[in-house]
Amino acid sequence: MAKTINYLAFGDSLTVGFGAPAGLGFVDIFRLKVEQELNHPVHLIQAGTNGATTSELLQTMESDPQIQQDIRSADIITMTAGGNDLIQAAIPFFYQNDPGFLKAALQTYEANYKKIMLQIEALRQGVQTPYLMALVGLYNPLPQVPDAAYWVQRFNLFLRKLEQPHIVVVQVYDSFVGQNTRYLADDAIHPNELGYGELARQVEKAVTPQHLRQFVTTS
Numbered sequence: 001m002a003k004t005i006n007y008l009a010f011g012d013s014l015t016v017g018f019g020a021p022a023g024l025g026f027v028d029i030f031r032l033k034v035e036q037e038l039n040h041p042v043h044l045i046q047a048g049t050n051g052a053t054t055s056e057l058l059q060t061m062e063s064d065p066q067i068q069q070d071i072r073s074a075d076i077i078t079m080t081a082g083g084n085d086l087i088q089a090a091i092p093f094f095y096q097n098d099p100g101f102l103k104a105a106l107q108t109y110e111a112n113y114k115k116i117m118l119q120i121e122a123l124r125q126g127v128q129t130p131y132l133m134a135l136v137g138l139y140n141p142l143p144q145v146p147d148a149a150y151w152v153q154r155f156n157l158f159l160r161k162l163e164q165p166h167i168v169v170v171q172v173y174d175s176f177v178g179q180n181t182r183y184l185a186d187d188a189i190h191p192n193e194l195g196y197g198e199l200a201r202q203v204e205k206a207v208t209p210q211h212l213r214q215f216v217t218t219s
Contacts, residue, residue, distance in 0.1 A: 005042045005215050007031055008070045011057065011080030014136065014199065015048030019190040026136075027078065029200035030207075034076065037209055038216050045070045053084045054112035061119050071123045075215045078203065080136045081116070082155050085109045087189070090145050102151045110158050117162060130214055133167045134207050135159055136199065139176035141189045170206040172199055 009015045009027040017025020027046065035042045047067060049056065061067055071077065089105035092098070124131065137156040142148040152173065159169045175198055176183055183195035191199060 002040045003216060005034060005038060005040055005075045006045065006070075006073050007034065007042050007076045007078075008045045008047060008074040009078050010047045010061075010067070011078070011136070012048065012052045012084055013050040013190060014080040014083065015046070015078070016050050017048070017196060018050055019185040019187070020193055020196045024193050024196060026196045026199035026203060029197065030078065030203050033200070033204050034207075034212060037212055040216055045074070048080075051084055052081075053088065054081045054109050054116070055085075057081050058112045058116050058119070061116055068123055071120055072127055074131055075129070076132050076134070076207075076212075077120070078134045078136060079116075081113065082109050082138055083141055086138065086148075086151065086155065087141060090142050090148060093147075094145055099147065102147070106151060106154055106158075109155060113158070113162070117167075131166060132207065132211050132214075134170050134203055135162060135167065136170045136203065137172055139172050139183075141184075143180055144188075168206045168211070170199075170203050172202045175202060 013019075015025075015027055017027060027044065027048070031042050031044045047070065049060070052060075061071075085105045085108060086102070089101040093101040120133070137159050138152050140149050140152045156171065156173055163169050176195070179195075179198075180188065183191055183198055185192040185195070
């Protein structure tokens with residue numbers, strides 16, 4: 001009997017697939033791709049929360065026993081986080097033109113992200129099987145806000161520092177530049193069907209077949 005691959009999708013509305021037709025968020029597309037690549041069943045644990053900030057995601061990870069168990073048993077974890085931190089800070093920035101709001105959001109994001117990664121490492125202590133994490137970077141959800149592009153790139157620059165052999169960073173920023181009308185939904189923040197397809201393509205590009213094959217060769 002083929003080993004089942006456990007895939008935990010953790011994060012905000014991008015993980016949920018908000019705005020995409022059912023089954024066409026990047027998580028669903030990626031799950032199917034892994035299943036096809038490995039010819040093994042992939043069990044998806046969908047743990048996305050619409051509107052979640054990094055503070056809320058950290059709190060969930062620290063307090064929810066089910067998520068903690070899901071992290072321990074996951075072979076693959078994807079995470080989307082930070083967009084809501086940025087959006088919440090952009091509102092007062094837009095009205096007051098004080099970059100301090102965005103700077104504070106970046107600092108909070110970095111501190112929370114580090115704690116989330118440490119929490120995952122702590123939960124995996126003693127687990128013998130390998131795991132792979134794909135951290136999905138940000139596109140610019142606020143192209144209409146002056147300086148937003150600069151701050152999005154600062155968020156993404158931080159993520160790159162977290163790369164390790166078992167942690168890949170999925171950069172989506174460049175593929176969304178100039179594609180807002182094509183890739184974003186009517187709310188001009190979330191991706192549409194095409195946008196989620198592009199997110200899935202970038203995840204597939206970052207998570208190579210070599211990354212995936214370890215899960216069947218070690219079974």
